[in-house]
Amino acid sequence: MGVNQTREAIAEVFEEVADALETGSFGKKIRVGLTILGSEHGPKELVEGAELAQRQNPxxxxxxxxxxxxNQLEIVEAGDEKEAHAKMDEMLLKGTLDSAVTMHYNFPIGVSTVGRVVTPAKGREMFLATTTGTSATERVPAMMRNTIYGIAVAKACGKSCPTVGILNIDGARQAERALKKLQEGGYPLHLAESARADGGVVMRGNDLLMGVPDIMVHDSLTGNVLMKVFSAYTSGGSYESAGYGYGPGVSEDYDRIICIISRASGAPVIAGAIRFAADCARGKLPEKVKAEFALARKAGWDPIIKSLRSSAVPKKEEAEREAVAPPKKPVADAIPGVEVMQLEDAVSVLWRANIYAESGMGCTGPIVMVAPEDKEKALEILKQKEYL
Structure with a gap:
């Protein structure tokens, strides 16, 4: 290390010490990126939330x-949402951001978000697993994954033994049986008891309002509605004023921490989402996810999930599933309209036509992601094969 580098390092240390003495917060700060373009309330509202988070969290x-x-915060200029997402992704990849908060961001299939709300009856925090994205293309396996995602997020946020409840929706009983098999296999699962007289792990509306479990498990579409209600029930719906947003995208192989807010999120939710993103970064969320899946697999995860899957797809589709992906390229354009159960088949069809594609989940539903130069041909093929 040269003389100048040594001086810079010493100066940085003294600056950190001085800052810590002033704020009472010691240790490295968590850097959280916030994209501010695309909100229904304008960039100013998001900046207000960012400044609030900065003041509240030294x-x-x-x-x-x-x-x-x-604003007085560090700023990275971007002209539109697409450029903002590109710069955010680049900074996360380089490690100049520890986590990020954004809106209208497309996750690949397998990644879904775990929300965090404050329940109205007793003011308890509760994690909603999940709120956007698709953990799996079949309902009950998706709810199983949502459970693991929720546990990992809760642990990253400091809950060492979070309790799990399953919302009373289609598939709840199947998920309950499967989770109990996992528990019997040795997975350290802590099931909550409903506050209703009949008890049980399947939760009712009262349990939602009271925040009975630390983690409420359901499908993403239900979770999305719940997030809207919990976030905006005091404002009439157009301004989300409470909670922490839709949460981080989670998957076993997803190594970034990107928390989602909506276009209706107001400054209080923005500040909460930034805090949530920082908690996930400090709690090393990606490592927590891998650790939970390792425990689940030791307890028999794979055969349990296999037993839940629907009957095999037709042989023609099986052949298409075995298609080899063409060379990978950036996929910036989205094709909506494919049924979620056919999404992977649609991608395979494009691969067989030498078009690189990925499956994903947009704000309005499933999408096939392709490069701009391939979109026209991809649309033609998907229409011809009756996926659109």
Whole structure:
């Protein structure tokens, strides 16, 4: 290390010490990026949330990505949402951000978000697993994955033994039986008891309002509605004023921490989402996810999931599933309209036509993601094969 580098390092240490003495927060700050373009309330509202988070949390350093609102925070200029997402992804990849908060972001199939709300009856925090995205293309296996995702997020946020409840929706009883098999196999699962007189792990509306379990398990579409209600029930719906947002995208192989807010999220939710993103980063969420899946697999995860899957698809589709992917390329354009149960088949059809594609989940439903130069041909093929 040269003389100048040594001086810079010493100066940085003294600056950190001085900052810690002033704020009472010691240790490295968590850098959280926030894209501010695309909100129904304008960039100014998001900046207000960022500044609120910065004031409330001296251990966080917020980096604003976008433009159109004056602020005293670090800012990375971006002209539109697409550029903002690209810069956010690049900074996460390089490690100059520890986590990020954004909206209208497409996750691949297998990744879904775990929300965090404050329940109205007793003010208890509760994690909603999950709120956007698709963990799996079949309902009960998806709910099983949602359970593991929720546990990992709760543990990253400091809950060492989170309790799990299953919302009383289609598939709840199947999920309950499967989770109990996993528990019998040795997975350390802590099931909550409903506050209703008949008890049980299947939760009712009262349990939602009271925040009985630490983690409420359901499908993503239900979770999305619940997030809207919990976030905006005091404001009439157009302004989300409570909670922590839709949460981080989670999957066994997903190594980034990207938390989702909606276009209706107001400054209080923005501040909460930034805190949530920082908690996930400090709690090493990706490592927590891998650790939970390792425990689940030791307890018999794979055969349990296999037993839940629907009957095999036709041989023609099986052949298409075995298609080899063409060379990977950036996929910036989305094709909506494919049924979620046919999504992977549609991708395979494009692969067989030498078009690189990926499956994903947009804000309005399943999407096939392709490169801009391939979109026209991909649309033609998918229509011809009756996927659209």
């Amino acid at each position: 251990d966080i350093e917020v980096v604003v990505i976008g433009g159109g609102a004056e």
